[in-house]
Amino acid sequence: MVQVRLLPTPAQASALEATLQACNEAATWASGVAFEKGVQRNFALREHTYREMKERWGLGAQAAQHVIKKTCDAYATLKANLRAGNLGRPGSKRYRKAAGKPVAFRAHSAQPYDDRMLSWQITERRVSIWTTAGRIKGVAFTASSEHVATLVQYRKGESDLLCRDGMWFLMATCEVPEASVNDDPVDFLGIDLGIVNIATTSDGEIMAGRELNRIRLRERMLRVKLQSKKTPSAKRRLKKRRRKEARRARDVNHKIAKHVVAEAERTGRGIALEELTGIRERVRLARPQRATHSSWSFAQLGQFIVYKARRSGVPVVYVDPANTSRMCAECGHLDKANRVSQAWFACRSCGFVDHADRNSSRNIRARAWELWRRGAPSTAPASPPHQRGGAGRNRRITASDARCASPPL
Numbered sequence: 001m002v003q004v005r006l007l008p009t010p011a012q013a014s015a016l017e018a019t020l021q022a023c024n025e026a027a028t029w030a031s032g033v034a035f036e037k038g039v040q041r042n043f044a045l046r047e048h049t050y051r052e053m054k055e056r057w058g059l060g061a062q063a064a065q066h067v068i069k070k071t072c073d074a075y076a077t078l079k080a081n082l083r084a085g086n087l088g089r090p091g092s093k094r095y096r097k098a099a100g101k102p103v104a105f106r107a108h109s110a111q112p113y114d115d116r117m118l119s120w121q122i123t124e125r126r127v128s129i130w131t132t133a134g135r136i137k138g139v140a141f142t143a144s145s146e147h148v149a150t151l152v153q154y155r156k157g158e159s160d161l162l163c164r165d166g167m168w169f170l171m172a173t174c175e176v177p178e179a180s181v182n183d184d185p186v187d188f189l190g191i192d193l194g195i196v197n198i199a200t201t202s203d204g205e206i207m208a209g210r211e212l213n214r215i216r217l218r219e220r221m222l223r224v225k226l227q228s229k230k231t232p233s234a235k236r237r238l239k240k241r242r243r244k245e246a247r248r249a250r251d252v253n254h255k256i257a258k259h260v261v262a263e264a265e266r267t268g269r270g271i272a273l274e275e276l277t278g279i280r281e282r283v284r285l286a287r288p289q290r291a292t293h294s295s296w297s298f299a300q301l302g303q304f305i306v307y308k309a310r311r312s313g314v315p316v317v318y319v320d321p322a323n324t325s326r327m328c329a330e331c332g333h334l335d336k337a338n339r340v341s342q343a344w345f346a347c348r349s350c351g352f353v354d355h356a357d358r359n360s361s362r363n364i365r366a367r368a369w370e371l372w373r374r375g376a377p378s379t380a381p382a383s384p385p386h387q388r389g390g391a392g393r394n395r396r397i398t399a400s401d402a403r404c405a406s407p408p409l
Helices: 010-037 042-057 061-084 093-099 145-154 210-229 232-241 244-267 287-294 298-312 356-373 399-403
Strands: 002-007 111-113 118-121 126-131 134-142 155-164 167-174 188-193 197-201 206-208 270-274 316-319 344-346 353-355
Touching (some): 010 134, 042 061, 061 111, 145 167, 188 244, 197 244, 210 232, 244 270, 270 356, 353 356
Antiparallel strands (some): 002 134, 002 167, 111 155, 118 126, 126 134, 155 167, 197 206
16 A cells, blocks of 8 residues: 545545545445344445435445445454454453444545546646545645655555545555565574564664653653543644554554565575464553553564565564573573573573573574475464455474574574
């Protein structure tokens, strides 16, 4: 996806806002019909909603069909999340709350546009877009030169219109060809993901998260302070600052992923990552640690590494993270006492001492190399239903398997 920012005039912005609200009101109504009648497939739901949607909200034929499809897709995503357990166990309060009411759409939720509703004049930095007030021509947009080049070469399919914090964006689908995967890596670059240190490589490079964690703590305390005031000015400030922390974390993750993939590509290596799916459910923490753990964006960083690696042809292997922090990367001795502190590892058997995260990353590297020697494909674990990404899971490798591994030096 390539994001471009629209620069509409006040009149154009009003038409876009009215269109987005009408489409999402229609989607919420169609969702209620689908829930009440138990009809959640595209063609079946169209019979009950298409005509009234056009008459009541003034939607065009293409817009109405996209609204219906968006509604059906929302129910498909909900069912997939329920099956995967992302909304609690069957019968739990959270599960019943999600499954017991129709899906609702926010007023500014994204609306898909196809080439009949949206045309691009990329060289002029303009778009022509359908609205409920008629087609608007000459809406300006801005984007980086890299994004513009991607649009010219690879744009294909639908684009999503959305409004975020008073700004208008188009998310254009681009099918960028993936490079052929390097089937003969000379080694693997192990990546240990963490909270104190966002990422540590088996080369010993540490991407510390102290600054980001300090910012998160400051933002969290500021939110608590403003929420307790409950004044109009406090609410305005909260609205202005929302998503600021997420944008900063996303930028940091992009930079780390870009650096890691570039290093692996330069040295002809693959990338080894931990499979941390479900870690939030497996780990129980004291109350002061829960906010920090919940804001840990390891999944986002992993996704960024995977998609950038695919574009560069760098193989990626996921391994079981069990005991990587307790096992010695030199002799393979496994002991809970080896981890003497958060930062340091000291083997009780051979006396090897190293930074704890670097030791873990070396174990991850060894496990990935053993998996690769056994013929494991370059892949990512199955993404949760609400996320886009790769499919399939690697087989897992145990600690005893890792001790038999012999990655190249």
